Amino acid sequence: MSAEIDPVKLMKQEVGKAAAALVESGTIVGLGTGSTTAYAIQYIGDRLKSGEIKDIVGIPTSFQAEVLAKEYGIPLTTLDAVDHIDIAIDGADEVDPNKNLIKGGGAAHTREKVVDALANKFVVVVDSGKLVERLGSTFKLPVEVIPMAITPVMRAIAKLGGKPELRMGIRKAGPVITDQGNMVVDVTFDSIDNPAELEKTLNNIPGVLENGLFVGVTDVVLVGEVKDGKPLVYEM
Numbered sequence: 023m024s025a026e027i028d029p030v031k032l033m034k035q036e037v038g039k040a041a042a043a044l045v046e047s048g049t050i051v052g053l054g055t056g057s058t059t060a061y062a063i064q065y066i067g068d069r070l071k072s073g074e075i076k077d078i079v080g081i082p083t084s085f086q087a088e089v090l091a092k093e094y095g096i097p098l099t100t101l102d103a104v105d106h107i108d109i110a111i112d113g114a115d116e117v118d119p120n121k122n123l124i125k126g127g128g129a130a131h132t133r134e135k136v137v138d139a140l141a142n143k144f145v146v147v148v149d150s151g152k153l154v155e156r157l158g159s160t161f162k163l164p165v166e167v168i169p170m171a172i173t174p175v176m177r178a179i180a181k182l183g184g185k186p187e188l189r190m191g192i193r194k195a196g197p198v199i200t201d202q203g204n205m206v207v208d209v210t211f212d213s214i215d216n217p218a219e220l221e222k223t224l225n226n227i228p229g230v231l232e233n234g235l236f237v238g239v240t241d242v243v244l245v246g247e248v249k250d251g252k253p254l255v256y257e258m
């Protein structure tokens with residue numbers, strides 16, 4: 023009897039492989055965070071190992087991406103050592119029809135925004151369950167906040183009409199702590215009508231480091247889908 027293959031895992035694998043195929047020899051590659059990008063990192067490593075591509079360097083967007091890149095043999099560098107990024111590959115929690123995103127489900131959105139926004143080509147990898155008509159409809163908006171400002175920031179967000187919740191750790195007592203040593207507030211908004219404006223408004227609250235709205239940054243969205251039991255990838 024053959025074991026059931028998880029369709030979501032299959033979509034993530036296929037879309038990760040499709041994104042990894044876009045990486046060319048001699049390029050600087052932004053390495054995103056999350057379970058979908060993890061497959062892209064794995065396949066980039068496979069292509070390097072097989073000699074299909076050579077001379078690439080990665081810029082990780084998180085501790086997780088750094089660990090995976092090392093595991094799969096991708097040499098790493100930092101933003102201090104390069105003057106551009108050719109391509110960045112990263113996941114998302116929601117994608118709207120204008121290719122705007124909510125990111126930060128893994129609390130990595132601050133570094134991701136730095137790297138993804140610098141890339142000449144920013145490729146988003148998602149399974150079809152992440153596509154939404156309106157941002158905020160299925161996922162709470164992550165906001166990274168410096169710890170001493172957590173109470174006033176939550177108050178300010180509530181005044182904007184959001185319902186903020188401090189993100190708590192799983193198998194760790196207390197709040198989630200980001201790679202920068204900060205906390206994350208997940209905010210429910212009844213409706214995000216103007217993502218560009220909300221992105222700026224939230225970042226303007228003293229104590230907010232960065233929020234998970236990525237507006238006007240994406241170049242390509244690769245979507246993984248399973249149809250009749252078979253995985254397929256298309257560009258949105």
Ligand SMILES: O=C[C@H](O)[C@H](O)[C@H](O)COP(=O)(O)O
Binds near residue numbers: 056057112114128134
């Ligand atoms: O902070 C995490 C990132 O923004 C991820 O790229 C995002 O949460 C999507 O992750 P996944 O591919 O695991 O759904």
